[in-house]
């Protein structure tokens with residue numbers, strides 16, 4: 001798989017570590033557990049959007065853009081990492097934040113990722129829940145163009161075929177680590193939202209015929225909708241990188257059982273997962289994505305989905321900045 005023909009900038013500390021989780025393995029008494037530390041990508045607190053932004057910012061600069069526009073929920077990790085990437089390449093950054101989550105804490109719109117967005121000097125506009133945010137972003141791009149700027153619109157979560165290249169690259173990196181250490185990886189488990197992470201992983205792991213199965217844990221919508229979104233983008237990404245065979249629909253699995261009340265609303269299982277990872281492995285998960293992803297992994301282990309001789313890698317996608325916006329839920 002050759003990604004060198006795509007425009008790209010350097011943002012990510014790679015390879016991110018692949019570590020054992022011996023304490024959680026013992027505690028849960030199931031398969032052998034490992035963690036791929038994409039919370040350690042190195043940009044502004046890290047997280048999975050850094051890998052996507054290497055290709056998105058590369059594309060933006062190749063097109064002569066001077067302003068990055070993106071959108072997300074108020075506590076978007078993607079917005080924070082985009083704001084930081086813009087600073088690094090001397091670009092302006094305009095962020096649209098959707099008030100998507102009901103019943104939030106009093107400081108939800110000022111702390112965590114929003115505080116960091118402001119620290120990076122990005123301009124922020126809030127929009128009501130239910131707004132068509134990608135349409136709003138394209139509208140903002142028109143306004144910026146009209147005043148002489150050169151905007152580049154990054155879709156929500158950086159999830160298009162350009163951003164997904166970052167996770168094709170991660171797939172190649174993980175296979176290399178497996179080869180170097182002799183670790184046979186059976187499953188890669190992670191939280192899936194705007195679909196770019198899983199789409200890139202599936203395209204990369206299937207395209208390389210790795211035998212590693214990806215298991216997405218949906219953080220916002222039911223199984224069938226999430227699988228459809230991932231499959232569509234994975235197929236587009238596979239074609240973009242030149243995988244000839246096409247992807248089997250069965251290579252895309254998203255579990256809808258851990259969403260709870262909806263996006264950005266942690267369940268009791270999410271909070272338990274955050275506490276277990278913190279107290280047994282010293283790992284910081286988050287209440288929106290990685291906590292739900294880990295809750296899914298724990299749930300599957302308890303249901304006996306895996307055998308003890310299987311090796312399961314949890315992809316830690318980052319997000320700990322959002323912990324500060326959820327103090328009430330965590331300390332309840």
Ligand SMILES: *Cc1c(COP(=O)(O)O)cnc(C)c1O
Nearest residue numbers: 077193194195197289317318319
């Ligand atoms: C965005 C995000 C995800 C989900 O990745 P998608 O590519 O949007 O599916 C998972 N974890 C964290 C911490 C994120 O910020």
